[in-house]
Amino acid sequence: MIAILDYGAGNLTSVQLALSHLGADAFLAADATSAANADRIVFPGVGSAASGMAGVKARHFDRLLADAFEAGKPVLCVCLGMQMLLDSSEEDGFVASLGVIPGVVRKFSFADPEVKVPHMGWNTVEHDAKHPLWRGIPSGTAFYFVHSYFADASNASDVVGSTEYAGKQFASVLAKRNFFATQFHPERSGVFGMKLLKNFLDWEVSSCC
């Protein structure tokens, strides 16, 4: 069973439908108790950092994710779900976040007024490291992004994929032990997005890393 954490920010229909399409038994978990027994966790997100973190804390998902990290349970974080893994976000002033992966979430800022923010559309992801979730997905594959903030991870070793937008390189995929986090939306990224979700469902986290 896959728990999709519903912390009140944004629409989770497409994540759930994509996982169901792959044959997974995916349900929306409204609090930590109902998610506790799931084999895998999806931490999705659309919305702002402040309301996202408030919703996460109110439902005790911060504790749930910390426990999942310790237990080695596979966790897939998407978009805002990825950003909340870092130490803090510059969105809404300053928002202290979960601190699973060291780093700060920053806003895109470009001197050229013709560069559009949010960064919206299909962009390519270059692999920075090998990972079981990359199986069958070549480096340079395009995925669908919609975001105005990006993860500035402190440790290069946590970055497994990166993307360039208007001359700016940013970490588009982070991974640490049993956590895998994408800035893009695999559930909206066509065949390769579905392949990544399938790889997540099949992921057996080994103890060695």
Add this chain to the structure above:
Amino acid sequence: MLLKRLIVCLDVRNKKVTKGVRFRDNIDLGDPVEMAKNYSLSGADELVFYDITASAENRPIDLEMVRRAAENIFIPFTVGGGIRSVEDMRAALLAGADKVSLNSLAVRRPEVLAEGARAFGRQCVVLGMDVRKNPDFPSQYQVVTCGGRHPENLDALEWARQAVELGAGEICLNAIDTDGVCAGYEMTITRLIAQNVSVPVIASGGAGEVSHLADVLTTGKASAALVASMVHTNRFTCAEIKVQLAACGIPVRMA
């Protein structure tokens, strides 16, 4: 590198995809979800479903179709037509749509753009605008509503700017004079708006050849090009369009 998007538009009437010329003389083409699925597999980057008779029949958008699309299509899709309120937007998003396109409603009640952006984020709010050439307006283009039937006393560029200020996260700019004519996009107004707003502009209306897309994605400064007739008539597959765009040096996603 951010890629240029190819968007396929499906106008839906009585649960069938339909296509007209200059918004008239429509013919039925097939089941929207089946067609959409095929387009998504052949390389479309995004889809738009317009329930083109919902407004005229004063009924909400066909949510059952939206739901069926969401169960079968795993690329972003926008829905429009028959959206009367933020509550209608919410219903469409919860049924699985990624974005909602507002057109006549936004002209009548511009605050709905702000309300939608506040409730769901501006990435969910697409301003659909239909424009027609009219030298009496500062940008030389005038906004028209109600599927092209109702001219508004509203300048196209002015409206685009105002809508973005209010909360539109993207603009789908449709030129009525060229719609369905397959003689090329309306380049002047597309470029003017794309250069003067901070959000992506989707060019719509007039694609007949791949060179039309190539022009609007380069000279026209559009982030995405919308097609309908070109692919509905089987003259091109999405994959063929992508191959030709790539050959023109335009960065696109190959399915």
